[in-house]
Amino acid sequence: MKIVCVPDSFKGSVTAAEAAAAMARGARQIFSDAEVTELPFADGGEGTLDALLALWNQQARSVETVDTIGRPRTARWGLSPDGRTAVIEAAEGNGLPAVSDVPLQPRRADTYGVGLILAEALASGAQEILLCLGGSASTDGGTGILTALGAEFLDRHGAPVPPGGEGLSRIASVNTENLHPLARSVRWRLAVDVDNPLTGPRGAAAVFGPQKGADDHDVAALDAGLAHLARVLAEHVGADPQHYREAEGFGAAGGIPVTVMSLLGPEAGGQAEILPGSRMVAEAVGLQQALADADVVLTGEGRLDTQSLGGKVVHAVQQYAPESAAVVVIAGAVQLSPAQCRQAGLTAALSIAPGAANLLQLQEQAAQLIEDTTAHVCALLSQR
The missing domain is CATH 3.40.50.10350 (Glycerate kinase; domain 1)
Incomplete structure (x- = not known):
């Protein structure tokens, strides 16, 4: 038996x-x-880090970062026994539980803290990043992550836009000259447990915005901001903005995939893919x-x-x-x-x-x- x-x-x-x-x-x-x-086991969301660490018989590592509204916090992440694969749950840097003690800030919340965790993982020498998306309090399209890794999202005057979803509609250009030198040399795998697109009635703002504190006006503004971000990113890498708006899974965790995939994926000379979290974990274990x-x-x-x-x-x-x-x-x-x-x-x-x-x-x-x-x-x- x-x-x-x-x-x-x-x-x-x-x-x-x-x-x-x-x-x-x-x-x-x-x-x-x-x-x-x-x-x-896990489906790529909450619990994936613990499941993989248990399988690998490894202890979680810690790094100082910030939560989704910029307050200091200590985050956990993991590394495989051979040091090749780093596992990060995005919610360690932009999760809802960490900001449950204050009123939610749907337009201000960002993913900068997630980027700080990822920078630590890159510094460890990992060759693959498993980024698990879910439980987020932000809708910034992943711009905070790339900002923490050295990219700049600039307005028409060449100044950085405000963090979070509120700055998305003001982005006029993206500067990646100072991007982390290892960001495009590792393999990125984005684990999602939803198939929602970036924008529209099933998009990141419309479906998940309310649980992050967004009212109808916030949802409309965030959805428009994400659509604008998709246009700017598509122009930057020479891609189709409609694909960025409608691709399955790009609405996960407030739209994190659209920026990671466009600026760190094949269209930018990197290696990145988005896949169902359960499949990713199944392969890993x-x-x-x-x-x-x-x-x-x-x-x-x-x-x-x-x-x-x-x-x-x-x-x-x-x-x-x-x-x-x-x-x-x-x-x-x-x-x-x-x-x-x-x-x-x-x-x-x-x-x-x-x-x-x-x-x-x-x-x-x-x-x-x-x-x-x-x-x-x-x-x-x-x-x-």
Whole structure:
């Protein structure tokens, strides 16, 4: 019997590594002689850094940076054992949780702090940057990142524009003469868990702006600013501005991909690509190989719903699992019907809630509840 435990983190409760360990303990209660593998997973957003560090058996590194409104903070990032790959969660420098203590500033918030983390990663000698996008409080099109790496976004008088989304509509030119010397020599991989374009009704401002504090006027201004940025960047590198506005995923994290891809990607002589975060992590952890001959695949997350089937962890795990394997989801809450689970290729999905309980109780007992639920699952599977 080969059992592979491949969960995401349960937000606010346990990390992916802690969830995998709990699943493994539960599985061994029933299948004491089984080969049980723990493989913490993530979809490229929150938790990706911890998942990869756990896999690599590495400790997080720290760097002094600023949050999305310019206040000092210490950020975490990671480096693979061979020093070739650096992993950065953008939210360490522009995340919503770091500014939850003050009123949100949707037009002022920027990604400069993310750029400072990236500069540290470049200085480490890493040859590949895995930039995980998600959980952002900014909508600056990634201009803050490139500013921190030496680029200049100038108005028609040749002066730097204000930081954040409020300065986007004033950009007249881009100067990359002082760009970090290593910025275009490394391979950039941008992990996204959304396919939204940069602008329009499904764009970065319209869809994600409100959760960052933007009202209708802010959304309109930010959307127009991002469209203007796309035009300036396209002119700078000789690209099609419509592609920048409409490309899938360019609306992630307030539009970070549009500036990184245009100024550090192939059109600028660099190496950059945007890809689904779950696929990126799957490649990094060797998911296909790990699941190749599994008999039972256990995965999970805090909430299993329709979004889980659109490129998130559960979907990725199901895609890579052998057809003969039982694929079971263990989640804090299950909001899919049995029919929906079967249609998605899942054997079953179970909630860890033992009965009536509030969210705080479930969070406090999450590890033990995951272990217990896994043991119940494996007891049923042992009768097959």
